[in-house]
Amino acid sequence: MVLVLILGSAAAPAADRFTDLLRERIEEIRFSPDPRVGGARIASVAVLPDFYEARGFELAWTRPKIAAELIAAVHNIAADGLDPRDYHSRELVQLTAQVRVDDTRPTPARIDLDILLTDALIRLAYHSHYGKVDPKALDGNWNILRPLLARDPVAALEAAIASDSLQAVLEALLPQHGFYRALKRALARYREIAAGGEWPQLPSGPTLRIGARDPRVVALRERLLREGYAVEGGPDPAFYDTELERAVKEFQRLHSLASDGAIGESTVAELNVTVQERIDQIRVNLERARWVLHDLQPRFVIVDIAGFEAYYYAEGEPRWSARVQVGKPYRATPVFKDAITYLVLNPTWTLPPTIIEEDVLPVVKRDPGYLQRRNIAVIDRAGKRIDPATVQWERYRGPDLPYQLVQGPGPDNSLGRIKFMFPNQHAVYLHDTPNKALFERSQRTFSSGCIRIEDPFQLAELLLDNPDNWSEQQIRAAVDVGETRTVRLPNPVTVLLLYWTVRANGDGSVRFKPDIYERDAAVLQALDGAFRARAAAPGS
Incomplete structure (x- = not known):
């Protein structure tokens, strides 16, 4: 009985100490203009403090398996084109080398680990589902609205940490569309290419066509081979043969070029885009997919x-x-x-003001018969059709034109x-x-x-x-x-x-x-x- 009392009395102060330390850190985060923990900036200055306050300032991460799943997900998010460093990857590695989530000692390192795990989860969940970049900030016309993940983010956060598989929770937040999965496979493939070093650049020069013999053809073969095109060299690797032309035409098709087999300036420019630039291009489109490929x-x-x-x-x-x-x-x-x-x-087609001002009026002023040939009627504000020959077109610049121009129906509309x-x-x-x-x-x-x-x-x-x-x-x-x-x-x-x-x-x-x-x-x-x-x- 005495032993129980002693152990119980020792555990209670330790728990209280955890609570006091965590409450102090959370209050700092809530009110600091630049909250940091373990040197890392805390992004969630609203949900994270609310979460710990709702828990009575108790530690959230006490199961090693769930913490390990989050840390693994942070490192694996690179496969989706995101940067693990945005989710405290370095700080989490350092802290987990110092302290474990099942460590019961009320140390500052243990508090830091708990908070950073929570902030990492909030960041990762949000970016997986919505993307890191705000599309509205880049395009004022953006109107693809997305509802919040949960009406009660604190409860959703609690449920995720308490789940049997945090990995499954996080994977479900990413787009499930085949388009997204195919982009991920493409990213992995081009990163594998990059691991072998940059592919060669093709020197400029005269247009290369089938039948040509040129030292640049050797570089062309190597360049295409590095990207996975079938271009096994013949007895003369500097000779532009039929097999190479097939590979070039396929390259051109996959790069939105005319598939003519000729290596001119446009094709050389596409060949000389670096593998790292292609990796970044894939990452950009994975981000765009996270913006829209949900709830279709x-x-x-x-x-x-x-x-x-x-x-x-x-x-x-x-x-x-x-x-x-x-x-x-x-x-x-x-x-x-x-x-x-x-x-x-x-x-019918009612011509927009911009087209009238920039395209049509300059032509009509030079060629009064243009409107009739294009089956375009001049309509006044009362809806009455006006003879174009009676309009003094030179008086108008576009915005001040008191008529509508309407093209009639037909095959030339x-x-x-x-x-x-x-x-x-x-x-x-x-x-x-x-x-x-x-x-x-x-x-x-x-x-x-x-x-x-x-x-x-x-x-x-x-x-x-x-x-x-x-x-x-x-x-x-x-x-x-x-x-x-x-x-x-x-x-x-x-x-x-x-x-x-x-x-x-x-x-x-x-x-x-x-x-x-x-x-x-x-x-x-x-x-x-x-x-x-x-x-x-x-x-x-």
């Missing part, structure tokens, strides 16, 4: 702006794809989310025969186009912001989801009547206009796309920059 609807349309492609997904599987044309660099297609609600067959409507502040939508030849270009930045679709009729059939009344053949027949007609979708379909500069394919190949709007650098800078805490989920 069963049916949705994705426009891959930099890839010049669009996809329709149903039940998680791609059911349709087509080449697209997107906005010129100075009239960039915006990134945003909306819902397609109706289609217009044989649409700039919107083609179908447009897909999701009314938005950008006046951007998907539509057909009479300029079909432009789809053959490898880079397709031709529009004023809208998305021109190569195969609109099949997409219309899929979205209307009524094959008895709206098959592709029936849609074409309705268009051939020539009348403008609005057709509502039975249910709105989400549309995502996104910007990806890498796509990892199911066969293991990786397609690198041009950064047409020069957006990668800002994302990479923020991704590699100092950790900055955010108070809420992106856009919430």
